[in-house]
Amino acid sequence: MGQVTWQSSGVARAERERRSGYPGRVLWFTGLPGSGKSTLAFSLERELHARGIVCYVLDGDNVRHGLCRDLGFSEADRRENLRRVGEVSKLFVDAGIVVLAALVSPSGEDRQMVRDLFEEGDFAEIYVRCSLEECERRDPKGLYKKARSGQIPSFTGIGAPYDVPERPELTIDTQLESADESVAALIEYLEARGELLGRLAEAGRL
Numbered sequence: 001m002g003q004v005t006w007q008s009s010g011v012a013r014a015e016r017e018r019r020s021g022y023p024g025r026v027l028w029f030t031g032l033p034g035s036g037k038s039t040l041a042f043s044l045e046r047e048l049h050a051r052g053i054v055c056y057v058l059d060g061d062n063v064r065h066g067l068c069r070d071l072g073f074s075e076a077d078r079r080e081n082l083r084r085v086g087e088v089s090k091l092f093v094d095a096g097i098v099v100l101a102a103l104v105s106p107s108g109e110d111r112q113m114v115r116d117l118f119e120e121g122d123f124a125e126i127y128v129r130c131s132l133e134e135c136e137r138r139d140p141k142g143l144y145k146k147a148r149s150g151q152i153p154s155f156t157g158i159g160a161p162y163d164v165p166e167r168p169e170l171t172i173d174t175q176l177e178s179a180d181e182s183v184a185a186l187i188e189y190l191e192a193r194g195e196l197l198g199r200l201a202e203a204g205r206l
Helices: 013-020 037-050 075-094 108-115 132-138 143-148 179-192 198-202
Strands: 025-030 055-059 098-102 123-129 170-173
Touching: 013 075, 025 037, 025 075, 025 108, 037 055, 037 098, 037 179, 055 075, 075 098, 075 108, 108 123, 170 179
Parallel strands: 025 098, 025 123, 055 098, 123 170
Antiparallel strands: none
16 A cells, blocks of 8 residues: 555535534444345435435445445455445545445444444444344345245355344334334434434524
8 A cells, every 4th residue: 555645635524514514424224134224224315315414325235236246245245345335434424424324234243344444423333123034024135035945055144144233323123113113213313412403403494
């Protein structure tokens, strides 16, 4: 890296956040395939957008169409997939954007690697809890069926382990809560941290 030098922007992150009225943050949704991570992230994105919050979903499937299209599903490739999404998320946070990253991210060690990229308070792990039985019953992409038939040998929850988060900032149980209830819980969490106030609140519109 001796030939590479970090070039500093003339606009500081604090300046961007003062203008927007809220901080850039990452909400990292993790859970078994089919637990509802993407559905929840996109639903929250719609709610935040309506509140005037600039946000963006980095979905695990979507990033593999471009940013991570060269990666497979080996342990090393999965780790690199998360590292890349983490680095992109870090850039978004510096730009003052709220990132909603929705990836299985089964390894607790790899999730810690991503957390370590961020300053304290910039990263929140959201555990989307749902039993394996319910996820398999939903099977929205037919992946569990393929895993059971041996077509996907290292599928998380069947042929590969999932490390349940030990200390997530928030747990959402999509087996017990509706989509609306789950989004409401996320909004309540963000409001309690004072991260949805911004210019709309100052104008008395929230």
